[in-house]
Amino acid sequence: MKSVNPKLLFALVAVAALAIVLRLINPYQKYSTQAFWQSASVATVDAVPQKLLKPGNPNGGVLMWAAMGARDPAILQALVRRGADVNETDGIFSGTPVSAAAGKSSQPGMITMLASLGADVNKRVHGGETPAMLAARYNETPGIIEALRAAGADLAAKNDEGESALDLARQSGNATVEQALVSENYAQSPPDHRAAPTDSSIAAR
Numbered sequence: 001m002k003s004v005n006p007k008l009l010f011a012l013v014a015v016a017a018l019a020i021v022l023r024l025i026n027p028y029q030k031y032s033t034q035a036f037w038q039s040a041s042v043a044t045v046d047a048v049p050q051k052l053l054k055p056g057n058p059n060g061g062v063l064m065w066a067a068m069g070a071r072d073p074a075i076l077q078a079l080v081r082r083g084a085d086v087n088e089t090d091g092i093f094s095g096t097p098v099s100a101a102a103g104k105s106s107q108p109g110m111i112t113m114l115a116s117l118g119a120d121v122n123k124r125v126h127g128g129e130t131p132a133m134l135a136a137r138y139n140e141t142p143g144i145i146e147a148l149r150a151a152g153a154d155l156a157a158k159n160d161e162g163e164s165a166l167d168l169a170r171q172s173g174n175a176t177v178e179q180a181l182v183s184e185n186y187a188q189s190p191p192d193h194r195a196a197p198t199d200s201s202i203a204a205r
Contacts, residue, residue, distance in 0.1 A: 028049060028052055028059060029059045031048055031049075031052055031059070031062050031065070032052075032057065032059035032060040032061070032062055032065045033065060033069075034065055034068045034069035034104065035069065036065070036069065037065055037066045037068070037069035037070040037075070038069040038070070038071065040066070040069075040070055040072075040075060041072065041075070042072060042074050042075055042078050044075070045075060045078040045079055045082060048062060048079070048082070050082070050083065053079065053082055053083045053084045054083070055085055055088050060090055061084070061085075061088045061090060061097065062079060062084060063076065063079050063080065063084040063085070063086065063088065063097045064088070064090060064095060064096065064097045064100045065100070066079055066097075067097040067098070067100045067101040067105060067110055067114065068100045068101065068103075068104040068105055069104075069105075070105075070107075070110070071106075071107055073107065073109040073110055073112065073113035074113075076097070076110060076113050076114060076117065077113060077117065080117050086098075086114060086117045086118050086119045087118070087119060087120055087123065089123075089125075092126075093125050093126040094124070094125045094126055095125050095126075096119070096120070096123055096125070096131075097114055097119060098111065098114045098115070098119040098120070098121055098123070098131050099123070099125050099129075099130075099131045099134050101114060101131075102131035102132065102134045102135040102139060102144060102148060103131075103134035103135060103137070103138045103139055104138065104139065105139070105141070105144070106141050107141075108141065108142075108143035108144050108146065108147040109147075111131075111144065111147035111148055111151055112147050112150070112151065114151075115151035115152070119151075121148055121151045121152055121153045122152070122153060122154050122157065124159075127159055127160050127161070128158075128159040128160035128161075129159045129160075130153065130154070130157050130159075130165070131148060131153060132145060132148050132149075132153045132154070132155050132157070132165040133157075133159055133163075133164075133165050133168050135148060135165070135177060136165040136166070136168040136169035136172065136174055136177045136178075136181075137168050137169075137172050137174070138172070138174075139174075139177070140174055140175075140176040140177070141176070142176055142180075144177075145165070145176075145177045145180045145181065146180060146184075149184075155181060165177070165181060166178065166181045166182070169181060
């Protein structure tokens, strides 16, 4: 039987000890992780300390993390009812709950729920990117881009580099979003439904 490398054993013990120390120093960090919300239920929301739902949570907005990991849209509704700001931005990338859901969630219903709660589906993050652009870059889940469109997202918008969601989908090799944008003509700006001026209306001006 081979002996265990003492250096490796020491490293494993050190990592375990560090994890314990960090947990003791910051016991609330778990609420701001995608993994925590992946196994959460609506009942879990009641366990979140109220102070963590206020803007400025140093671990990152709880609602934003829940939007990435949770599987039940009702969890987001419960967090907002307890005081979470549906449009809160983080201090690093200006990310929001809806941009987090667009980029990471596997549940299109998260987009729909956030929009119904008042989320701005066109709010831009770092680089002038919209939630739709983040979906194009990072999320191949069917239905995400369609949910954004249904919620009023401008899929023809461009970021600070002049790139649209369709451009980014192609660059990232995201065939799911690319096909959705092309097949449904979603990449175009929403049509202008204002009535065209008639001869009489022009004459009256």
